[in-house]
Amino acid sequence: MTSPSTGPKPGPGPAGAPGRGRRPGLRPGAPAGLRTRWWVGWAFAAPALAAYAVFVLWPMVLTAQYSLYQWNGIGPSTWVGLDNYGRVFTDPELLDTILNAIRLIVFFSVIPVLLGLAIAATIRRIAASRLAVVARTVVFVPQVIPLVAAGITWSWLLSSDGLVNQLLSAIGLGGVTRAWLGDLSTALPAVGVIGAWVQLGLCTLLLLAGMSRIDPALYEAARLDGAGPLREFFSVTVPSLRQEIGVCVTVTVISALASFDIIYISTQGGPGNSTMVPGLEIFYQAFSDREIGVASALAVVLMALVLLCVLPVQRLTRERP
Amino acid sequence: MIVGKREAWTGRVFLVLLMAFTIVPFISLFVTALHPSGSYPSGLEWPSEPRWGNFADAFRAAHMGDLLWSSTLIVLGVVPVSLVLATMAGFALGHLRMAGRHLVFLMFVLGLTLPFEGIITPLYYLVRDMGLLNTRWAIILPLIGLFMPFAVYWMRAHFINLPDDLSEAAQLDGANVWQLFWRVHVPLAAPAISSLAILLFLWTWNQFLLAIVLVDDPAKRTMAGALGAFQGQWGTDIPLLCAGSLLILAPTLIVFLIFQRRFVSALLQGSVKG
Amino acid sequence: MTRSISRREAALGFLAIAGTLAVGCGGPGGGGSRPSGTSPSPSAAPTIGTEPVTLKAYFETGFPLARALTDEFTRQFPNVTWDIREDQFAVITQNAPRVLADDPPDLMRLPQVSELVGDGLLLNLDGYAEVFGWSDWPPSQLEQLRVGEGGRPRGEGSLYAMGLNFSMTGVFYNRTLAERIGMAAPPATLAEFDDLLASAKAAGIVPIVQFNGGATGGFAFPLQNLMAAYGAAGPINDWIFQKPGVTIDTPSNLAAVRHLQEWIEAGYFDADANAMEYAQMMSTFMAGDALLMFNGDWESGNLDGEMPGEVGFFLMPPAEEGGPVATMSAPLTYGISANAAHPDEAAFFLDWAATDERAREIVVEVGGSHPMGLPDAHMPDVAEDSVTGQTLAAGARIAEDDGAMDFIANATGSVYAKGWTPQLQRLFAGDQDPDGLLAAVQSEYEIEAGS
Structure with a gap:
């Protein structure tokens, strides 16, 4: 629930949704909740549907349509079939953006989830203390501020004169200091660190909330079996948190694949295209290079890629009824 | 449960480290904002003469007054309408359960994972053809549509858990569905609606992509979009940029600190819900 | 149960969308093409009038x-x-x-x-x-x-x-630092220029501060100056103007990129060049932290104001003494x-x-x-x-030698952002060689300019 650029993220999402929360047996076999005329429900849903259809569904159709044409946004367009998709998958410049987005998953998703798990497990026992209550507020701040602001802040921290290098020099690592966002080999990880910073607090708190719902009896049973903290973690905590982990992964993976704000602000895709991601490339292709067709083909690929990554996660972590 | 002393202490240390990791960037931003405008200070270094005036300069340079007003107008345009539309649709899908609801719901679910970049290009031409480019409507109208999947999803989850008896009783009293909705269900849904309001406020206020693509004039953008413009214009003056960023951050931070409990629980639920 | 319904409905939904798409008329943007190249033809010079x-x-x-x-x-x-x-x-x-x-x-x-x-x-x-x-x-x-x-x-x-x-570009130098390393007069040949860089480096002075970060690869300045030292300005201009059949990938330009690479490898540039924005370069130069800066006369007024008497300017010297000078002027x-x-x-x-x-x-x-x-x-x-x-005088010299070139970054709308900038950043990082750089820029150019 974090990245303003991509807006709302689903929870357990599509597959888990239908029927969840419904109480079987309450109204067995009843097709409609209330005795109303058939069109009343549609009338209630219609305004939302209309807004959604005009500003989301229709543009989705248009994106797919644009992707089959060569068009500069001004003059007439030419039908090119699947050529634009061919370019997306063969032009290294475009293909690399997709690979970069996938690499970002490590930082936006894997690290915050793993680190969040470790931290949550460590602070689980003092989750009710006053310090923890304060911490709940503090670690949420990155979720609340615009990602643009996170980008600006960290661009400064990671610059050659920034705090990160200052700290490294202070602990005797002056040799590795560099302009982290300006170095071909470190720019992508550096952008990733910004994402990790944004996501870590949310993941930690989500997982902590999940842990507080785990039945203490499970832990006691494990201790009686002679399990140490480590085995306890893997045999009790992690399995019980399957759903929360699924949520964290879903939200953060989407924010990695659809990243735009942070990169637009901190590197503009450079140096040497090393941090170019699909979102930014779409923006450049569509509005600077006026290659509406290529931009749209990449957009379709991006939307498909998000679904492709999110659906398996849903499937794996869904709560079995 | 008795907590081991050592366990508690490691817990505290981790907490403090986590908080430091979160806060230190802001401290660096703040300290840098106090350096002379146009200089390149290094990292965390308290300036010899703190320039508090930088904040005033940034306030003027960023036209903060206009920005606040603009963002407020956009939020007022987006949030109430979205809440009404989503609550009605959630009611229809979760409670009235009309025929064909699965298809409708599925269409909304389809939009849940949508990256905004996926449709930004056609949105631009759509908004242009409506003659709304460079107006606040260019942000407001698409955002309402883009928020629908999540908002409807959220409200449906509330209504689907509601027992039907309630409506049945009210219906026996002769209330029609419209009255039933406003008099019984909306008040009951208040907690769900207010949490949703918080989330929508935040996402609107922080919306960046739509703002920079659809509106050129920073004074008609959202806060985040305006910050992008501020960086585009003043990005070369680090202290001023830091001061401006802090000013632009401040409103959300203040609202967050006031409503922090609701915020945290809304954000946590917002992720889990559904 | 629910799920199987959903799936069927999902399939229907996608079919509906696909159908709309297939039926949906022609391509985008067909109708409203603008008249290109409208030209007002006033009969007399317009005036401002008095209306607000x-x-x-x-x-x-x-x-x-x-x-x-x-x-x-x-x-x-x-x-x-x-x-x-x-x-x-x-x-x-x-x-x-x-x-x-x-x-x-x-x-x-x-x-x-x-x-x-x-x-x-x-x-x-x-x-x-x-x-x-x-x-x-x-x-x-x-x-x-x-x-x-x-x-x-x-x-x-x-x-x-x-x-x-x-405006016109060239090399600005810090007079105090130049004096310290014994530079009596601006270098007259490329070899003298190299010596100057080497002695600055030996004296522990950053020889060149040049921005090359973000979306703007400032190494295009020294590179184009080197190109003009190794070859004639004419073919470079032809390439920039998109004359048919011209390429940037020529032997003399390759020599120029190699020369730039030698400077990079010798450590003549500020080590943070790839993260340096234009304004940061100006601030470093004005703080007296570097000997040279490749830049344009748009900063002359600024430098006169901020560092009066402290800054000198010269044009990039030719390969042979007395040869024609050329530089970017636009x-x-x-x-x-x-x-x-x-x-x-x-x-x-x-x-x-x-x-x-x-x-x-x-x-x-x-x-x-x-x-x-x-x-x-x-x-x-x-x-x-x-x-x-000094820059105005240098401008006169360029006019004399007919040495004005447009900027290689201006060849097409995006050859700078998508060609020069990423390639020069990679060259600085040691991730690209001179041949690869010119080939990549040329291919980016051809996407837009056609060939």
Whole structure:
């Protein structure tokens, strides 16, 4: 629930949704909740549907349509079939953006989830203390501020004169200091660190909330079996948190694949295209290079890629009824 | 449960480290904002003469007054309408359960994972053809549509858990569905609606992509979009940029600190819900 | 149960969408094509009149010249007010087509113009050139602003933009540091230039501070200077103007990139170059932390103000002593949107900036560069040893040697952002070799310029 650029993220999402929360047996076999005329429900849903259809569904159709044409946004367009998709998958410049987005998953998703798990497990026992209550507020701040602001802040921290290098020099690592966002080999990880910073607090708190719902009896049973903290973690905590982990992964993976704000602000895709991601490339292709067709083909690929990554996660972590 | 002393202490240390990791960037931003405008200070270094005036300069340079007003107008345009539309649709899908609801719901679910970049290009031409480019409507109208999947999803989850008896009783009293909705269900849904309001406020206020693509004039953008413009214009003056960023951050931070409990629980639920 | 229904419905939904798509009419944007290259044909030079008018302008941040001129203009013509938006140049480059098409300014700082002309976004200024008498100016001033039918080649054809001045680039040096390493006079050959860099390095001084970060690869400055030292300016200009059959991947240019690579490997550039923005370079140079900086005379006024007497300027020396010198020189390009609301007033302003005495003084004092216009037009007095004085003199030398080139970054709309910048950043990082660099830039160029 974090990245303003991509807006709302689903929870357990599509597959888990239908029927969840419904109480079987309450109204067995009843097709409609209330005795109303058939069109009343549609009338209630219609305004939302209309807004959604005009500003989301229709543009989705248009994106797919644009992707089959060569068009500069001004003059007439030419039908090119699947050529634009061919370019997306063969032009290294475009293909690399997709690979970069996938690499970002490590930082936006894997690290915050793993680190969040470790931290949550460590602070689980003092989750009710006053310090923890304060911490709940503090670690949420990155979720609340615009990602643009996170980008600006960290661009400064990671610059050659920034705090990160200052700290490294202070602990005797002056040799590795560099302009982290300006170095071909470190720019992508550096952008990733910004994402990790944004996501870590949310993941930690989500997982902590999940842990507080785990039945203490499970832990006691494990201790009686002679399990140490480590085995306890893997045999009790992690399995019980399957759903929360699924949520964290879903939200953060989407924010990695659809990243735009942070990169637009901190590197503009450079140096040497090393941090170019699909979102930014779409923006450049569509509005600077006026290659509406290529931009749209990449957009379709991006939307498909998000679904492709999110659906398996849903499937794996869904709560079995 | 008795907590081991050592366990508690490691817990505290981790907490403090986590908080430091979160806060230190802001401290660096703040300290840098106090350096002379146009200089390149290094990292965390308290300036010899703190320039508090930088904040005033940034306030003027960023036209903060206009920005606040603009963002407020956009939020007022987006949030109430979205809440009404989503609550009605959630009611229809979760409670009235009309025929064909699965298809409708599925269409909304389809939009849940949508990256905004996926449709930004056609949105631009759509908004242009409506003659709304460079107006606040260019942000407001698409955002309402883009928020629908999540908002409807959220409200449906509330209504689907509601027992039907309630409506049945009210219906026996002769209330029609419209009255039933406003008099019984909306008040009951208040907690769900207010949490949703918080989330929508935040996402609107922080919306960046739509703002920079659809509106050129920073004074008609959202806060985040305006910050992008501020960086585009003043990005070369680090202290001023830091001061401006802090000013632009401040409103959300203040609202967050006031409503922090609701915020945290809304954000946590917002992720889990559904 | 629920799930199987959902799936069937999902399939139906997708089919419905696909169906709409298949049926859905022709391609986008067919109908409303704009007339490209509309040209107003005024019968007499337009005037400003007395009606209140607000001109919409889009300027580059960080360069005070445009605003100084608009302020003076409003002083002289109080009925004119300005609605000015500013962005950094990289942002303007990204926004240019969109802004010109859909939010047309009357006056705008322009990036490379070929595609903008090709898309019919810029006003053809031939009519104004006629009535204002711009056609009598030295043709070289306006050459780069002329574009052929449909966007190429550049360098001939109709006039689509104007300059507020014409600026020129070269090497600025810090006099104190130069003295310390015993530089008596500016280097006269490339070999002497190399010696200078080596002695600065040996003395523990950063030889060159040059920005190369973000979306702007500033190494294009030294590179193009090296290209001109190794080869003739003509073919480079032809490439920039998109003349048919010209490539940047030539032996002499390859030698130039190799030379640049040697400088990089010798550690002659500030180590953070790939993260350095333009303003950071200026701040480093002005703090006295580097000997040299490749930059343009638009900073002359600024340097005279901030470091009076401290800064010298020279043109990149040729390979052989006494050979012809060449460097990048280009008008500070401004244009009028094809859909501008007040094209006459904007054109009047552009003419005024080149002909009004006070405006010309501002162009020199604030902008540091030579004003446009007739060679014998009014010029303010400038101290010879000031930076401004030195750059103006260097400009005369370039005119003598016919050594003005446009900037290699201006060859196409995106060859800078997508060719030069990433490739030069990779060269600096040791991730690209000279052959690969030129080949990659050429292929990016051909995507846009056709071949």
